Amino acid sequence: MNVLIVGGSGGIGGAILQALCTDAKVSSIHATYHATTPTFSHHKLSWYELDPCSDSQIKSLLNRVGQLNWCINAVGMLHDAQHGPEKTVQRFDTEFFNINMQVNVTPTLLLAKYINANFKGVAGAVFATVSAKVGSISDNQLGGWVSYRASKAALNMSLKTIAIEWQRKMPNVCVASLHPGTTDTELSKPFQSNVPAEKLFSPAKTASLLIDVIETLTPALSGRFWSWDGSELPW
């Protein structure tokens, strides 16, 4: 199996690629980073510097990596140096909203735009993006975090749309949205104080759970939203 992990420099993406390096079924892993230069290396692993929001860079990456069985996008943001997620809509900031939409949505759409040839002739290919349960519209009971929630809802809509378009054009591919559970990474660090210890997963645990979910996917299950435990989430 050949796997592409976009955002391999992140906590969850990095743990997924490390787990796949020791998986005998996997022969090559292509992984990308943006601002964080990776330190992990392995003979199966090739690193690529990439701006995942750049149309031309995604196109050229997919030209380089060749045939793929899985494409996993683990790029995402919840806060940046200037902004945290909004407690209420009074805190809404246009610039922060636009960055959320750009980082959390566009990489998946650009990958989908150019990945056709990489999946050609591959049985049971998987196109998965790490999303978040807070992007579920029907599950939203709390409000808050409007930019992140809206961007993950837009990501989920993008994945559903891609799945429908590919039903006829690329019926060998399962498109999946994945919720990882709260995981101890830079992204969640400022928000971990109220999370019970048993509900805060290590990146390695999350990676193992998400790989288990991906392994159950078939093209017939395309266009769905999965939680880390394999249960289906409502859009």
Ligand SMILES: NC(=O)c1ccc[n+]([C@@H]2O[C@H](COP(=O)([O-])OP(=O)(O)OC[C@H]3O[C@@H](n4cnc5c(N)ncnc54)[C@H](OP(=O)(O)O)[C@@H]3O)[C@@H](O)[C@H]2O)c1
């Ligand atoms: N951790 C959680 O509890 C949790 C819960 C639910 C959902 N998620 C989702 O899981 C995914 C992975 O998150 P994580 O926890 O692993 O976070 P993380 O450790 O902060 O990793 C974030 C990844 O996204 C990339 N990235 C962030 N901002 C970027 C930008 N402006 N341009 C390009 N790349 C950018 C980072 O690349 P560089 O560092 O190389 O720039 C890194 O690879 C995200 O989509 C997140 O929303 C996480």
